[in-house]
Amino acid sequence: MKKSLLDHVLDWTGRIVLTAIVGFVLLPFVVVAIASLNESAILSFPPDSLSLRWYANAFEYRDFAEGLVNSLKIAAFGALIALVAGAGFAYVLDRYDFALKGLLNGVLMSPLIIPNFTIGLGLLILSAAASLPRTMWLVVAVHVIIVLPFVVRSVYVSLKNFERGYENAAESLGATPGRVLLTITLPLLMPGLISGGLFAAILSFNEFTASLFVVNQRTQTLPVAMYNYVREYADPTLAAVSVIYVVVVAVTLLAVHKLFRLEKVLNVE
Amino acid sequence: MSSETPSPASRDDASETAVQIDGVTKSFAGTVALEPVWLKIRRGEFLTLLGPSGCGKTTLLNLVAGFLEADNGELFIDRDLVTQVPPHQREIGVVFQNYALFPHMSVAQNVAYGLRTRRVAKAEAERRVRETLELVKLSDFADRRPRQLSGGQQQRVALARALVIRPRVLLLDEPFSALDRNLRTAMQVELKEIQSRLGLTTVFVTHDQSEALSMSDRIAVMSRGRIRQIGTPSEIYDHPQNQFVSTFVGDANLFAATLVSREGGAARITVGKTPFEVQTFQDALPAPGPVSLFVRPEQCRLTEAGQPATVTARVALSVYQGSHAEVHLDCAEAEEGRVMLRVPASAAPKPGTDVGIELPRTGPAIYAREEEGEPA
Numbered sequence: 257m258k259k260s261l262l263d264h265v266l267d268w269t270g271r272i273v274l275t276a277i278v279g280f281v282l283l284p285f286v287v288v289a290i291a292s293l294n295e296s297a298i299l300s301f302p303p304d305s306l307s308l309r310w311y312a313n314a315f316e317y318r319d320f321a322e323g324l325v326n327s328l329k330i331a332a333f334g335a336l337i338a339l340v341a342g343a344g345f346a347y348v349l350d351r352y353d354f355a356l357k358g359l360l361n362g363v364l365m366s367p368l369i370i371p372n373f374t375i376g377l378g379l380l381i382l383s384a385a386a387s388l389p390r391t392m393w394l395v396v397a398v399h400v401i402i403v404l405p406f407v408v409r410s411v412y413v414s415l416k417n418f419e420r421g422y423e424n425a426a427e428s429l430g431a432t433p434g435r436v437l438l439t440i441t442l443p444l445l446m447p448g449l450i451s452g453g454l455f456a457a458i459l460s461f462n463e464f465t466a467s468l469f470v471v472n473q474r475t476q477t478l479p480v481a482m483y484n485y486v487r488e489y490a491d492p493t494l495a496a497v498s499v500i501y502v503v504v505v506a507v508t509l510l511a512v513h514k515l516f517r518l519e520k521v522l523n524v525e
Numbered sequence: 526m527s528s529e530t531p532s533p534a535s536r537d538d539a540s541e542t543a544v545q546i547d548g549v550t551k552s553f554a555g556t557v558a559l560e561p562v563w564l565k566i567r568r569g570e571f572l573t574l575l576g577p578s579g580c581g582k583t584t585l586l587n588l589v590a591g592f593l594e595a596d597n598g599e600l601f602i603d604r605d606l607v608t609q610v611p612p613h614q615r616e617i618g619v620v621f622q623n624y625a626l627f628p629h630m631s632v633a634q635n636v637a638y639g640l641r642t643r644r645v646a647k648a649e650a651e652r653r654v655r656e657t658l659e660l661v662k663l664s665d666f667a668d669r670r671p672r673q674l675s676g677g678q679q680q681r682v683a684l685a686r687a688l689v690i691r692p693r694v695l696l697l698d699e700p701f702s703a704l705d706r707n708l709r710t711a712m713q714v715e716l717k718e719i720q721s722r723l724g725l726t727t728v729f730v731t732h733d734q735s736e737a738l739s740m741s742d743r744i745a746v747m748s749r750g751r752i753r754q755i756g757t758p759s760e761i762y763d764h765p766q767n768q769f770v771s772t773f774v775g776d777a778n779l780f781a782a783t784l785v786s787r788e789g790g791a792a793r794i795t796v797g798k799t800p801f802e803v804q805t806f807q808d809a810l811p812a813p814g815p816v817s818l819f820v821r822p823e824q825c826r827l828t829e830a831g832q833p834a835t836v837t838a839r840v841a842l843s844v845y846q847g848s849h850a851e852v853h854l855d856c857a858e859a860e861e862g863r864v865m866l867r868v869p870a871s872a873a874p875k876p877g878t879d880v881g882i883e884l885p886r887t888g889p890a891i892y893a894r895e896e897e898g899e900p901a
């Protein structure tokens with residue numbers, strides 16, 4: 257097929273625009289990654305000489321190690337709880353008609369409107385008033401509230417696209433409603449569930465604002481630990497942590513990709 | 526209502542009735558999808574629901590399967606009242622238009638699904654899956670996933686999956702509509718063979734009249750949520766009870782006529798200014814006045830213009846069809862202004878020729894004139 261001049265122009269401008277966008281998105285990370293290799297104890301760019309000492313420092317600094325473990329635990333529990341609750345809500349919203357359905361939907365979506373610091377502050381006041389201990393579960397609760405709308409949306413969309421014929425077929429073959437759910441609906445919704453859970457985990461892992469209100473020294477998450485660090489020191493350790501951070505998330509996504517094929521999970525297939 | 530009740534009462538012996546639909550209705554948010562429907566389906570019969578899109582065929586099928594709940598009326602399967610019984614207890618096999626094969630299971634697992642829900646012993650289940658896959662000629666494909674199969678093969682898996690549970694009734698909703706013509710014909714033959722070999726009570730939905738005519742023991746012609754006629758293919762084709770059926774099944778020529786007098790099925794009519802005496806196949810005729818005279822193309826004969834007792838027309842177009850030619854005529858007396866006849870290809874007249882149409886003395890039908898878009 258012969259391309260016209262216009263096609264060529266569009267083709268090239270397309271490529272240039274795409275490259276620019278990708279470059280723009282990646283720019284902060286590239287700058288930070290380079291800064292993390294700076295020999296000297298200031299966050300400057302470009303570095304004068306290169307070294308990995310800040311990586312060593314990052315691994316030795318206990319708050320980061322503990323923060324990472326906390327963050328992973330909180331993300332795992334938070335995502336799991338949000339996934340189970342969110343999938344349940346989405347199923348009810350899709351399958352049943354009831355009074356106040358719109359209201360329930362609105363309430364579930366409200367964390368998209370209410371800023372994270374309000375949620376954090378609210379739970380801080382509440383836990384103080386009820387004199388609840390500031391445990392990890394308080395942080396998990398905050399994270400569940402924040403990520404729930406995303407999970408509900410993600411599962412709801414999968415349910416809307418779900419071919420009801422599969423369920424009818426199973427029913428006609430003698431499957432009870434419970435069996436249909438377990439052997440047909442859930443397996444076929446699995447990609448949507450995994451993607452919902454994955455987004456929830458990543459959002460939780462990145463969450464900072466609300467966490468700041470409800471953590472203490474023992475339960476602080478990695479982002480909070482980083483914030484506390486940067487208030488005292490201005491060396492490139494934080495840049496090194498950022499790089500480690502990105503690597504952890506990327507490795508997680510890659511693992512999911514290997515296990516379940518990411519395209520399918522992200523519904524872009 | 527006489528045209529809409531099933532034919533001779535003696536054949537409706539209760540012991541022979543597999544499915545009985547008693548005054549079942551269904552509306553969706555105020556739109557009526559099914560007017561009250563009465564229907565008895567005999568054991569072992571192949572019954573087709575035929576009708577245009579939106580006439581309620583799928584709705585009726587879903588009511589029998591239990592996917593929808595009837596607003597009114599009762600439903601019996603093998604004389605058991607099942608109106609309130611959920612689908613998983615009805616023992617009905619369903620083949621869906623888009624097959625609905627479980628994509629996360631192999632062909633064998635798909636077919637075995639209905640046996641596992643019934644807790645059939647493993648060895649027995651394996652044997653039945655193997656036999657059923659043999660029946661639909663898919664033995665070599667047991668381990669494939671549905672998406673690795675062609676449309677026709679998927680169709681056969683869907684059929685096997687429904688057959689393996691030995692259903693009391695097999696329901697098929699336009700099962701062949703996604704297949705190309707050749708495959709479609711092959712699958713029609715295959716289904717019909719399997720159905721009659723197993724003596725399976727079958728309800729088949731289609732809007733394709735030739736499919737209905739070739740496969741069915743009986744056809745129920747539907748329009749707008751109602752059964753307009755039920756009978757054998759030849760009853761439906763040769764003796765349509767109303768204008769809707771006459772035009773929906775087969776080619777029809779309708780002439781605007783005036784009924785002058787009637788006696789039983791015999792009538793004096795005029796078409797244009799020409800008087801005719803006809804013996805219809807009907808037992809009763811509408812009241813004298815404006816009526817529609819229904820004639821199949823093969824019942825008309827072309828003559829020269831100006832012959833006595835003919836309707837005058839002019840050739841608009843002759844379409845060569847190989848074995849014959851279709852002659853389309855402009856005719857003032859025809860309801861749509863057009864009449865179609867078939868003649869040997871060599872005898873096709875030239876466009877513009879004036880001709881006469883000789884109407885049959887016996888065999889046509891006379892219907893009350895139907896309002897535009899509103900079947901009587």
Ligand SMILES: Nc1ncnc2c1ncn2[C@@H]1O[C@H](COP(=O)(O)OP(=O)(O)OP(=O)(O)O)[C@@H](O)[C@H]1O
Pocket residue numbers: 553554556557558576577578579580581582583584585732
């Ligand atoms: N779930 C539904 N909600 C609202 N209206 C519906 C629903 N299902 C069917 N209808 C309406 O009921 C009528 C009958 O629909 P049905 O699906 O039974 O038609 P059909 O004869 O199967 O048509 P087709 O040949 O196009 O499949 C239609 O007017 C349709 O719009």
Ligand SMILES: [Mg+2]
Pocket residue numbers: 582583584698
């Ligand atoms: Mg339909």
